Amino acid sequence: MLGFTACDQVQAPTASQPPTPQLKTVTVDNSRVVEGQTVYVPIYSHIYMVEPGRRMDLTATLSVRNTDLSQPIVVTSANYYDTNGKLVRKYLEKPIELSALAATDFVVAEADRSGGAGASFIVEWVAQRNVSNPAIEAVMINTGGNQGISFVSQGRVIKSRTTQKTR
Numbered sequence: 001m002l003g004f005t006a007c008d009q010v011q012a013p014t015a016s017q018p019p020t021p022q023l024k025t026v027t028v029d030n031s032r033v034v035e036g037q038t039v040y041v042p043i044y045s046h047i048y049m050v051e052p053g054r055r056m057d058l059t060a061t062l063s064v065r066n067t068d069l070s071q072p073i074v075v076t077s078a079n080y081y082d083t084n085g086k087l088v089r090k091y092l093e094k095p096i097e098l099s100a101l102a103a104t105d106f107v108v109a110e111a112d113r114s115g116g117a118g119a120s121f122i123v124e125w126v127a128q129r130n131v132s133n134p135a136i137e138a139v140m141i142n143t144g145g146n147q148g149i150s151f152v153s154q155g156r157v158i159k160s161r162t163t164q165k166t167r
Contacts, residue, residue, distance in 0.1 A: 023104060023106055025094040028126060036076075036126030038046035038159035039136045043080070043119040046107060047140075047149075056149065058140040059110040062121050065103040069130040072099045076124045078106050098134070110142060123155065133157075 041062060046055045066073045075098060078091040091106045098104060108115065123136050136155035142148065 007052075007088070009135055019088055023096040023098075024098045025154045028074055028076060028095050029128075032128045033126045033161070034129055034163050035131070036124065036161040037133065037157050038083050038161075039123045039125075039155040040158045041121040041123065041136060041138050041155040042153045043108060043115060043121060044140050044151075044153065045113060045115045045119050046117055048117075057110045057113065058142045058144050058149075060108040060119075060138050060140045061121070062108075062134070063105040063126070064098065064105070064123060065101060065118060066098040066101060066128075066131075066136040067133065067135055068100050071127060071129050072098050073103075073125050073127045075096075076126055077122070079122050080108065080115060081122065082114060082121050083118035088114045088119075093101055114158045122158075126161065 039066070043060045043062070045057055045060060046057045048055050062078065064075055064078070074095050076091065076095040080091065082088050082123045095132055096104065100135060108119070121138065127137040138153045138155075139152065140148060
């Protein structure tokens, strides 16, 4: 006796992606800017392993986080540079506003070797009121098999902009 049974194919659950925040593009009125910074963030698009000829490519995520509890900041640019200091890519066409405690990120894919080992981001931000400085850092990661590597690179302020308002 031969029997057949059928069953519906069950779809494996997929990880839900959090919605990408809708970032508001804005026009900066420089006469109203009270403070801002230019921040340098080292990016490692690859690292060397075991010997100089062997390397591991990395995915880099630049994170810009407004740490102020009540005021927005405006990110005016997030530019990616290669090892030789040449501009590779501009990540923003227009300035974006990050509301209080909001964050955004910019990704350099693992397969993107355009930056080289000494790549960097230059991020510029401004605010129309005194705010706490944003946290700007990069996370580099790669996984393969049962091994993985990840590390964080902190942004460094290379230029500050402060305007004294007179009454």
